[in-house]
Amino acid sequence: MSGYDDIPFFDDEDPTLKKAPSPGPKSGHAPTGGIAARAMAARDAHRAPDYLAGLNPEQREAVETLDGPVLVLAGAGTGKTRVLTTRIAHILATGRAFPSQILAVTFTNKAAREMKERIGMLVGGAVEGMPWLGTFHSIGVKLLRRHAELAGLRSDFTILDTDDVVRLIKQIIQAEGLDDKRWPAKQFAGMIDTWKNKGLDPAQIPEGDARAFANGKGRELYAAYQNRLKTLNACDFGDLLLHPIRIFRANPDILREYHQKFRYILVDEYQDTNTAQYMWLRLLAQRSQSSGRASVPAEGRASDSWPGDVSPAPAQASAGRRDTAVSANEKQQINICCVGDDDQSIYGWRGAEVDNILRFEKDFPGAKVIKLERNYRSTAHILGAAGHLIAHNEGRLGKTLFTDRVDPDDGKVVVHAAWDSEEEARAVGEMIETLQRPDRNGRRHNLNDMAILVRASFQMREFEDRFVTLGLNYRVIGGPRFYERLEIRDAMAYFRLVCQPADDLAFERIVNTPKRGLGDTTIRNLHDYARARDIPMFAAAGEIIETDELKPKARKALFDVVTDFKRWQALLETMPHTELAEQILDESGYTAMWQNDKSAEAPGRLENLKELVRSMEQFESLRGFLEHVALVMDAEQNEDLDAVSIMTLHSAKGLEFETVFLPGWEEGLFPHQRALDEGGRAGLEEERRLAYVGITRAKRNCHIWFVSNRRIHGLWQSTVPSRFLDELPEAHVEVAESDQSYGGYGRGGGYGQSRFDKQEPFQNSYSTPGWRRAQQNKTDATRDNWGNRSGHAVERIGYGESGPRARTIEGELVAKSTTTEPSRFAVGDRVFHLKFGNGNVAAVEGNKLTIDFDRAGQKRVLDGFVERV
């Protein structure tokens, strides 16, 4: 992308005029018309265009239903992307719209990229002519660049990432004279994000939310933050959606232009849309509703006013606004098609509203709902297990995936038990090694086709450790990203300041990096100077060096910085941007700083900087590159290496693997305690959808693990198998007999027997304190907060026989327990622990014991887990 100044306002013509469409954005690629022409040629060549061949009837219906609103409920592995891309190809091929008349939104850049590629494959050639295919945010930027002045911004506004936002908020909190330790900027940034996800501006946030932060100053701070953004000519991610919404509401004529422009709207992963995205879509798609429908109120009060706006109302309801020409232009209706899967909605915690998809038919009367249930990915066992599990959710539209595939060799989903996370990792590692070896047919299972999907990232470490010792290749997906690294962010700050001298955040980041003797005092001076005159820091620096406000040393240093930047700014238009970038990094002393750094990371950082400059080559300008980085924060992984993938369940959505390992299926971890505490039943259902996502990633093999002991925050805790295990159907699941010497729950498939066969556990395997306690916990876990940080429930439950107790009283006792309540143990006691065996109590701290174990050495455990011997 070359930037934003070369986008013609409306770069297309009405196809009915039979004019050749104008070329797309300047580039050396084929004109946009080429795609449509080729697609049409493809259509004419065969009676049924070959891009439709191979679609099943439902998919085909989803592709060919071009008029009116369509909701495609696409289950996991049912060809969702195929439908989306084929539908676009079909629209183009039938001449229904020009590429630039199709708005197609995704959530991630990856999805957008994939769609572009696949449309290109269908239609032939690169899809340069689809300027409106992209993420919500990238399309938001595009809209906002065009109409920036209506949001009080200039069109060259900066996009701040999370890090910038937090630093900015910290400044604001300090400026308000608040203690930034007591009121962490990060937390407030999160709150703002939540509000923006709901489409709320400072005046609209709930009173309770406003009071919750900084002694009731929440609303003020939010407003101050927005003001600051405006003076900085900057936007955060939320604004990229909210500003266009405000602009559309305040300027019906502009909105109308987009109504005329976008004939077809397609939305990917609709179940993940948040309220703001929903508002945005509704504004753009409102013509797709029957012409008599009321338009959206211009000044929606809050998100909850929105859902109320669904009942049909006469067209006159929108009188007073200027977008009443709906019925006059029936032919130009906008056809929205949303594709999603309510069972895969796993982002509720960041504002996604499952309700958006559940409510689709109400929002868009006359909508056609098409279910895709034929699965092309997994075995019948995997689908059976996943389907039975997800059926425990209440709030769903209801789909059942099926497959025609019958293969007696297909294995069931396997549930394994292990003592602790270390053995879990060892067992998984061993299984991977076994799979990797050639089988009797001489085929080996590639590591690339295996994945370990964890609930929380702290689970990853144990696998990594194990794989390092095994010498097994692995790759972690979704760790810290390239553009979030310190050196990259520093370098970017230099580039930003060169392109946008008003970028104070960038200025402050690098004025004294590398060290130039511009310490706190100088910066504060400069800051005051800038504030007093209401000018950017860089401009202030330029002025202050003319005065004698600063000490000579600081003045000289600042003078050097300013002249450097002025020189680079002058070179911006003439010098090739990669060269300029290199020059900036060299002349600023930034490269030298790392060359002189003898720490272990320094060489890697220099390498990253080189990589950064290299990656700029594919952009036309420094500015274009900056825009890319702001929105596209991902770096590619090395695909050549054969390696096991380790990632969270969240980042696994949309992926598939031959074999999937799902460790950590224990109450408290999965479902996660916090999801339960904070989300209640809805939280549990979301966790269950996560489990569903996990299982449905597997094409052939799915192995689930649970352990009986896990260390959480340094304390060993006994754990209970996840309730989700109970929700798996016996017919599609088998319990691993025993993993050799491991298996806390004993040989003979303790888990399976006790859970599936409802038999009494074997006396010898299950009479241990851990098991008895686990059973106790199990009953409690279903209705109470079990095993959280206070060790509360554990303490309360203790041993099964610790007697009757009043919960509240116990709770109070426990609250003070670290100091007041005498422990049942004393230093020197001989104790037994399920995992570590026998040992002597070395120290007692409330309910936490430090024990010298005979075999395992010194460990800290909760006293509920040991027994006096």
Added chain:
DNA sequence: AGATTAAAAATTTTT
């Protein structure tokens, strides 16, 4: 300015 020490967090993440 750099090193040491103390304190805080440890669910999930995109843009």
Added chain:
DNA sequence: TTTTTAATCT
């Protein structure tokens, strides 16, 4: 318990 970040001290 561990890891990371911030603040304070030298």
